[in-house]
Amino acid sequence: MMGWVTMDQPNSKRALRMAERLWEAGDLRAARRRYLLSVRHAPKNRGAWGCLSSICMELGNLHEALHAAHRMRILCQQDDTSSPNALALSCIQISRVHAEARRTILAERYLRKSLEIYQKVDAHVLLGSSLGNRGKTAEAMRCFRRGLRLDPSNEECHHFLGLTYKK
Numbered sequence: 001m002m003g004w005v006t007m008d009q010p011n012s013k014r015a016l017r018m019a020e021r022l023w024e025a026g027d028l029r030a031a032r033r034r035y036l037l038s039v040r041h042a043p044k045n046r047g048a049w050g051c052l053s054s055i056c057m058e059l060g061n062l063h064e065a066l067h068a069a070h071r072m073r074i075l076c077q078q079d080d081t082s083s084p085n086a087l088a089l090s091c092i093q094i095s096r097v098h099a100e101a102r103r104t105i106l107a108e109r110y111l112r113k114s115l116e117i118y119q120k121v122d123a124h125v126l127l128g129s130s131l132g133n134r135g136k137t138a139e140a141m142r143c144f145r146r147g148l149r150l151d152p153s154n155e156e157c158h159h160f161l162g163l164t165y166k167k
Helices: 010-025 028-041 044-059 063-080 085-098 104-117 121-132 138-150 156-165
Strands: none
Touching: 010 028, 010 044, 028 044, 044 063, 044 085, 063 085, 085 104, 085 121, 104 121, 121 138, 121 156, 138 156
16 A cells, blocks of 8 residues: 655545555445545645555546546646655556556556656566567566666566566
8 A cells, every 4th residue: 555645634634544544454445435535635645646546446447546646647747846756656556557457558658657757666577567468578678677776686577587588
């Protein structure tokens, strides 16, 4: 679960805490309702939008998940205090929604945008996996190697690099 959030209003804080508890308990529908309440009270809370996107994706509501992920990205772009990491995470979330909807090219595009903004191992793993699945093994291997340069002990990078070598 993602938990990077700051809010001003007591109602949104309460809704957010309750949403996190519900999510942890596995009540995704109730958590979704609480995250919706939270973003209604604090519409500039990019973390709540990101969590809402993740929950909607788990529920299979890809349209709403994509909307929430795009809202998170817009807020990250508008906020001068937002870190490049947060903007990269929003691109990764958009990519995950596109991948779930089998829109591979769009998913890869957002992973590449993420990597232009901030180098994250999970973006390299996701992009490498997608490329490998499409038969682009050389490019996939480069992604996994770049991920290993960032984190030499990353098990996913090692695993997928090994699988790609077998192809």
